Amino acid sequence: MSKASPRIFDFLYDQLNSHPLPDALVNKINGKWTPVSTQEFVDKSQQISRALLKMGVQEQEKIALISTTNRHEWNIMDIGILQIGAVDVPVYPTISSEDYEYIFNDAEVTYCFLSDRELYDKVKKIKDKVPTLKEVYIFDEEEGITNWKEILKSGEDTSNQEELEQRMKAVKNEDLATLIYTSGTTGKPKGVMLSHNNLVSNVLDSNDRIPTFNNSRALSFLPVCHVFERMLTYLYISNNIPIYFAESIDKIGDNIREVKPEIFALVPRLLEKVYDRIVAKGNELTGIKKKLFFWAVELGEKYDLKGNSWWYNFKLSIARKLIFSKWQEALGGNVEVMVSGGAALNPRLNRVFSAAGFNIQEGYGLTETSPVIAVNGPDADRKHIGTVGLPINNVEVKIADDGEICCKGPNVMMGYYKQQEKTDEVIDKDGYFHTGDIGEWVDNKFLKITDRKKEMFKTSGGKYVAPQLLENKMKESRFIEQVMVVGEGEKMTAALVQPDFEFVRSWCQRKGISVGSNEEMVKNEKVKERIMQDVEQINKQFGKWEQVKTIELTPEQWSVDAGHLTPKLSLKRRNIIAMYPELYKNIYGHTKE
Numbered sequence: 001m002s003k004a005s006p007r008i009f010d011f012l013y014d015q016l017n018s019h020p021l022p023d024a025l026v027n028k029i030n031g032k033w034t035p036v037s038t039q040e041f042v043d044k045s046q047q048i049s050r051a052l053l054k055m056g057v058q059e060q061e062k063i064a065l066i067s068t069t070n071r072h073e074w075n076i077m078d079i080g081i082l083q084i085g086a087v088d089v090p091v092y093p094t095i096s097s098e099d100y101e102y103i104f105n106d107a108e109v110t111y112c113f114l115s116d117r118e119l120y121d122k123v124k125k126i127k128d129k130v131p132t133l134k135e136v137y138i139f140d141e142e143e144g145i146t147n148w149k150e151i152l153k154s155g156e157d158t159s160n161q162e163e164l165e166q167r168m169k170a171v172k173n174e175d176l177a178t179l180i181y182t183s184g185t186t187g188k189p190k191g192v193m194l195s196h197n198n199l200v201s202n203v204l205d206s207n208d209r210i211p212t213f214n215n216s217r218a219l220s221f222l223p224v225c226h227v228f229e230r231m232l233t234y235l236y237i238s239n240n241i242p243i244y245f246a247e248s249i250d251k252i253g254d255n256i257r258e259v260k261p262e263i264f265a266l267v268p269r270l271l272e273k274v275y276d277r278i279v280a281k282g283n284e285l286t287g288i289k290k291k292l293f294f295w296a297v298e299l300g301e302k303y304d305l306k307g308n309s310w311w312y313n314f315k316l317s318i319a320r321k322l323i324f325s326k327w328q329e330a331l332g333g334n335v336e337v338m339v340s341g342g343a344a345l346n347p348r349l350n351r352v353f354s355a356a357g358f359n360i361q362e363g364y365g366l367t368e369t370s371p372v373i374a375v376n377g378p379d380a381d382r383k384h385i386g387t388v389g390l391p392i393n394n395v396e397v398k399i400a401d402d403g404e405i406c407c408k409g410p411n412v413m414m415g416y417y418k419q420q421e422k423t424d425e426v427i428d429k430d431g432y433f434h435t436g437d438i439g440e441w442v443d444n445k446f447l448k449i450t451d452r453k454k455e456m457f458k459t460s461g462g463k464y465v466a467p468q469l470l471e472n473k474m475k476e477s478r479f480i481e482q483v484m485v486v487g488e489g490e491k492m493t494a495a496l497v498q499p500d501f502e503f504v505r506s507w508c509q510r511k512g513i514s515v516g517s518n519e520e521m522v523k524n525e526k527v528k529e530r531i532m533q534d535v536e537q538i539n540k541q542f543g544k545w546e547q548v549k550t551i552e553l554t555p556e557q558w559s560v561d562a563g564h565l566t567p568k569l570s571l572k573r574r575n576i577i578a579m580y581p582e583l584y585k586n587i588y589g590h591t592k593e
Contacts, residue, residue, distance in 0.1 A: 047155030048080025191417030300355035364388030522553035
């Protein structure tokens with residue numbers, strides 16, 4: 001870095017000075033990948049900054065950024081806001097108007113920049129309820145709506161460039177840079193205050209966990225409003241890696257094959273969907289081809305990262321040539337690393353993809369820790385499947401007496417905005433942030449997450465159950481897409497299960513079982529019995545009080561929009577129970593109080 005105390009925007013200026021790119025940011029516009037060079041990135045960011053200064057934006061003033069998809073305008077706005085000492089407030093596009101109203105008022109947002117008409121209409125509903133909000137700008141061209149290009153145009157006038165340079169110099173790395181509202185499973189979201197130093201340190205301290213790249217590309221598709229993808233964006237910029245933005249979640253497969261990226265980040269659910277599609281194609285094969293396909297998958301499930309026998313390696317070389325090479329082609333052919341975060345990655349999937357030749361690096365962190373606390377490295381010595389890896393540089397991790405993971409370092413947030421009491425609840429007097437996650441050490445160095453502290457519950461028999469541990473194992477079944485273990489205060493442990501409808505449907509066809517709708521499928525006793533077979537096998541790994549005694553199947557696909565999941569794809573446990581009172585009653589004879 002160019003400074004002893006760097007700010008976020010210094011990454012961009014370092015790229016400009018050391019390795020300017022013709023394709024720093026790339027969007028697909030009208031069917032064509034359209035690049036923004038490093039120089040254009042800098043120039044447009046400065047235009048935004050000069051325009052904001054003309055509008056009277058002060059240091060630490062809050063400006064909201066919302067986009068349905070990742071796109072270069074967001075990044076230009078981000079740098080333009082930060083380099084004048086203002087604070088950006090990235091917001092999830094999927095939340096309700098009521099949540100927008102709460103966040104905008106809590107942060108005292110003065111301006112909002114967003115991507116499209118749908119978001120504009122959502123924000124427009126609450127504009128009059130936010131006294132501080134002066135104007136809303138849109139990236140898309142929409143008649144009758146103020147466009148962000150008006151701000152860019154205003155910033156072409158360089159008469160206040162000296163003022164901009166003075167403001168840039170005045171920004172300190174300990175200053176508040178961004179206010180990120182957490183998507184809690186209960187209650188109102190809390191504004192996490194992250195400084196320039198929080199994010200910059202996380203980039204620098206995570207840097208040795210990625211391979212050395214040459215002439216590589218990154219594909220960005222996880223929401224950039226979330227700190228995971230955002231920190232990686234800064235990491236890409238600092239490593240002079242061009243960033244290509246996927247058109248949408250639905251088009252990721254096409255975009256990967258077009259861009260042929262070396263690196264991208266994903267959440268486990270996405271990898272599960274990729275795997276499900278691959279297996280579905282395998283099921284369409286016939287004869288020897290089908291047998292070879294599933295022989296390769298079963299071989300991959302036995303893969304040992306630390307070393308395999310010569311006979312296993314011989315078989316693996318055949319599997320890679322005949323089967324796994326096609327998986328590589330489907331993901332562009334150049335993938336060197338997939339960074340997994342946001343939730344626990346199924347170890348079976350990790351083993352299969354590792355056997356197929358993919359480098360999957362699972363990590364762990366929270367918004368409050370900027371986000372990375374630990375991450376697996378690219379090589380076998382710094383990787384352990386089933387764990388979230390080694391703590392990153394300059395971050396100290398300890399396991400408290402009750403099993404809670406605590407960490408201390410420059411990545412730990414400044415605190416919760418306007419909520420000192422809640423800040424004091426999670427950051428102790430010694431500076432350790434209490435994550436709320438339960439964990440343990442593997443081989444005395446690799447961190448393993450076993451559960452959420454707040455999600456552990458007692459049965460009526462007084463026995464503690466860690467639901468996530470059970471849920472993660474149960475999701476190893478090909479029949480189960482989502483699962484929530486229940487039983488707090490009850491006589492036994494049970495589970496609400498959302499089947500993998502696509503896989504179950506194909507299984508039913510093979511078995512000659514007639515099912516029409518999802519509702520019919522989940523009511524079919526043979527389907528339920530088959531899923532329970534897998535559950536009973538998994539039960540053998542747990543104590544009797546933990547074992548899932550019965551299950552009920554839900555007919556809907558669990559989703560963020562329907563309220564089952566948070567934007568980070570965590571279970572909204574209370575919501576799910578409230579959605580299925582009859583299923584809960586089938587298990588326990590009463591509804592949940």
